[in-house]
Amino acid sequence: MSGAFTKSMARNIFYGGTVFFFLLFLALSFDTLSQLPKRDMRANMTPQIAEGKKLWEVNNCIGCHSLLGEGAYFAPELGNVIVRYGEEGTKAFIQSRPKEGIPGRRSMPQFNFTDEQLDAIVAFLKHVNSINTNNWPP
């Protein structure tokens, strides 16, 4: 770098550039938040869905699965599991996991969910499936 470009110029560009792009990011985020209601289906939100999300979290499902592509990659994506397994199929799968696992295979733990809890989990997954994700997953 030549002598004409001084440290204080570099510093000013750093502060100016950072502030400018952070404000631009805030503006884009603000616009996103105003568009989200049409895309995140919040109108359909119920206490049951919220309960399902909580169950999803306190059992650390994201530690093996991905949801809308985010999470771990040890077990299948669940954003579309209701399409693939159906509501009853999903419940039956979760319920039927053997406590001691399957010899030699990856296995989901047995969580001993009640029927209400299973309903809530399925309601949550169904809700996630309804989100407008720009056609992901392929």
Added chain:
Amino acid sequence: MQYKSQAVAKPYFIAAIGLFVGQILFGLILGLQYVLGDFLFPAIPFNVARMVHTNLLIVWLLFGFMGGAYFLIPEESETELFSPKLALVLFWVFLVAGALTIVGYLAVPYATLAELTGNNLLETMGREFLEQPLPTKLGIVVVALAFLFNITMTVLKGKKTAISLVLLIGLWGLAVFFLFSFYNPANVVLDKFFWWWTVHLWVEGVWELILGSFLAFVLIKTTGVDREVIEKWLYVIVTLTLITGIIGTGHHYFWIGTPEYWQWWGSIFSALEPIPFFAMTVFAFNMVNRRRREHPNKAAVLWALGTGVMAFLGAGVWGFLHTLAPVNYYTHGTQITAAHGHMAFYGAYAMVNLMMISYAMPIINGRAANSNKSQVLEMWAFWLMTVAMVFITLFLTAAGILQVWLQRVSDTPLPFMVAQDKIALFYWMREWAGVAFLIGLILYITSFFVGGDEEKAA
């Protein structure tokens, strides 16, 4: 050592390395579970081991950042640390909180842990990387604020350099953006949207400021190049980091319910994110080539050059590989992401911490550099760990490409688990590369215990 209080960095560095070992051991467990699915099941299911692996990573990097800051700030500010005692108290608080959290993960089912630790009061748990129970999250905030108070007071009473200012901005940013981990609405799209304000704005934002300032500090010390030149570079690098990285957050907003326009903003800005990492590599090599002195600590210089190159490859190149929206449509949530994550974290943040430790520890122990024998061993460890990480990344990339093809692109897409079985060979090779990494890490630790007569006085 110029200032006595710099020595508080030592326990931080030791804890960082100890937790790093734990991280790698759990990494090996995870790698094995990928191919032997029932390994340690149901005692340590995959999700628990993964939580331990990633949380240990975060905690040891934070220990490294704090230790590095405690070492760097007094020297840059040309004054003793505001309160070495506070630093020592915080060390124990953070270590005990971290240890209890890990024990909690391993000892009880996660749902029980959530119940016991007050997750019902404020639901923050069960989100990737932010799995910590509420008391731990609050502990992190308290420790971070007290740490920042200590560091900031030191800078305020001493000299203010570009390096310490950039470091302070990075560390304050780290604390501020962590606060988003407390925001967890029932609306999963909003949850994900702001989750990235912690995760992305940390690793592709403010953490890079910490990385840049550590690198600049060690380069000044080891090359003797004029501070004006180095600090100008630092400003240019962190400018590039933030103007690409902040809006680069958009590359996470392609498929989670956010509007389509993020595909443009995210693709374009994140495609530019390799530039600051490239600048860092050029910076490190340039400064070392223009060095005005031969610093006896060759190992620290090697880590400095290494972190530039590996951060560019891991974060820059492997990030670019899948950051464009049309590509990411197919690669999102596959082993490609895992490949990128491994090399980026190792190259950028593990290596910069190891660089700081390599530079600072001999000085804290009263010498400019370790003996030649010790340094040779440390450099072997550098190469073994780095090459092993390259192979881990290559094998995961191969697995990822095959996964994308088998599961999402071919004419007859296979179910997830069927595809996983078909790519098991690459998971096996990744595991063996992981074993090589562990051997490198053992060599690294051994290098601390190798003496020799030629230790140079500080």
